[in-house]
Amino acid sequence: GRLVGADADGEDQAVEAALRPKDLGEFVGQERVREQLDLVLKAARQRGATADHVLLSGAPGLGKTTLSMIIAAEMGAPIRITSGPAIQHAGDLAAILSSLAEGEVLFLDEIHRMSRPAEEMLYMAMEDFRVDVIVGKGPGATAIPLELPPFTLVGATTRAGLLPPPLRDRFGFTGHMEFYAPAELERVIHRSAGLLDVVIEAEGAGEIAGRSRGTPRIANRLLRRVRDYAQVKADGVVTREIAARALAVYDVDGRGLDRLDRAVLTALLKLFGGGPVGLSTLAVAVGEERETVEEVAEPFLVREGLLARTPRGRIATPAAWTHLGLTPPQQGGA
Ligand code: ADP
Numbered sequence: 001g002r003l004v005g006a007d008a009d010g011e012d013q014a015v016e017a018a019l020r021p022k023d024l025g026e027f028v029g030q031e032r033v034r035e036q037l038d039l040v041l042k043a044a045r046q047r048g049a050t051a052d053h054v055l056l057s058g059a060p061g062l063g064k065t066t067l068s069m070i071i072a073a074e075m076g077a078p079i080r081i082t083s084g085p086a087i088q089h090a091g092d093l094a095a096i097l098s099s100l101a102e103g104e105v106l107f108l109d110e111i112h113r114m115s116r117p118a119e120e121m122l123y124m125a126m127e128d129f130r131v132d133v134i135v136g137k138g139p140g141a142t143a144i145p146l147e148l149p150p151f152t153l154v155g156a157t158t159r160a161g162l163l164p165p166p167l168r169d170r171f172g173f174t175g176h177m178e179f180y181a182p183a184e185l186e187r188v189i190h191r192s193a194g195l196l197d198v199v200i201e202a203e204g205a206g207e208i209a210g211r212s213r214g215t216p217r218i219a220n221r222l223l224r225r226v227r228d229y230a231q232v233k234a235d236g237v238v239t240r241e242i243a244a245r246a247l248a249v250y251d252v253d254g255r256g257l258d259r260l261d262r263a264v265l266t267a268l269l270k271l272f273g274g275g276p277v278g279l280s281t282l283a284v285a286v287g288e289e290r291e292t293v294e295e296v297a298e299p300f301l302v303r304e305g306l307l308a309r310t311p312r313g314r315i316a317t318p319a320a321w322t323h324l325g326l327t328p329p330q331q332g333g334a
Helices: 010-019 031-047 064-075 090-098 116-128 182-195 202-209 216-233 240-249 259-270 279-286 290-303 318-324
Strands: 054-057 079-083 105-109 130-135 142-147 152-157 173-176 307-310 313-316
Touching: 010 182, 010 216, 031 054, 031 064, 031 173, 054 064, 064 079, 064 105, 064 152, 090 116, 090 130, 116 130, 116 152, 182 202, 182 216, 202 216, 202 240, 216 240, 259 279, 259 290, 259 307, 259 313, 259 318, 279 290, 279 313, 290 307
Parallel strands: 054 152, 054 173, 079 105, 105 152
Antiparallel strands: 130 142, 307 313
């Protein structure tokens, strides 16, 4: 996979369990969500009730799965983990819901990608802790109502706006996860280094944090690649120098751009004078699919303020010229 990609690859899945914070106190950053969630959970515990349904929105790798596990742990409840795309039919959802224990947390990742019939079943389950199981087909089909034990749904989505309002409205609380500041990522990196027995200097952690695109999953992944390098090429200690050299080997630059990001930016600057240029033309110039440029490279470049999408096409910002060490052409020159 892509070293600076935010989705989990196989290696991430294997290591992430070991790196996950176990309670709200260990969870770095996201002060607002943490404070709000702390109140929701404490209040539910005091009432001896099941916590309200929680919706977590935010980019991949920001800690939504981790938070759902923390919610279960803080409530002393078991957790079941599944995802919208894994639920093809309403029957799949009925089977999961009817097997939940009282108070159990159901984590539904990518909840916006559930099928329509499953979504409708979920409305009723969330509100009344009840589902109608349809038995039989055609005119002879009957709906058998099934009582469910109270449970807490934790839904995760990249954007809350992707959810139909009736679903969104059934959550008692919505937490918006933000990208992490460099200082917060440094804390994540120090914590993970401790768990992985990696000796790391403050400047080494700073160097990795600056290249992690605001995302703990990426920070943890870069840390593992830097650890390999420190072990093979040096004495194992992660200094600033070692971190920078290691990530240069993997083509991740000082701001977290990888080869594709830089290819797009370089083409925009060198071939098109900084734009505006159409997406298709830009894609051809870097030998990639339109979708790859638009969905893989551009979001981060836009977020970093290096590229802007305008009605006339893509344009580079002054920061893009600076980042690549190039000089913009003179405006209105001879
Ligand atoms: P998501 O579900 O949003 O894709 P995860 O919860 O799977 O993200 O988190 C990805 C990785 O980043 C995990 O290894 C997790 O331990 C780590 N992580 C995420 N958020 C934090 C945080 N706030 N503090 C420490 N580690 C974090």
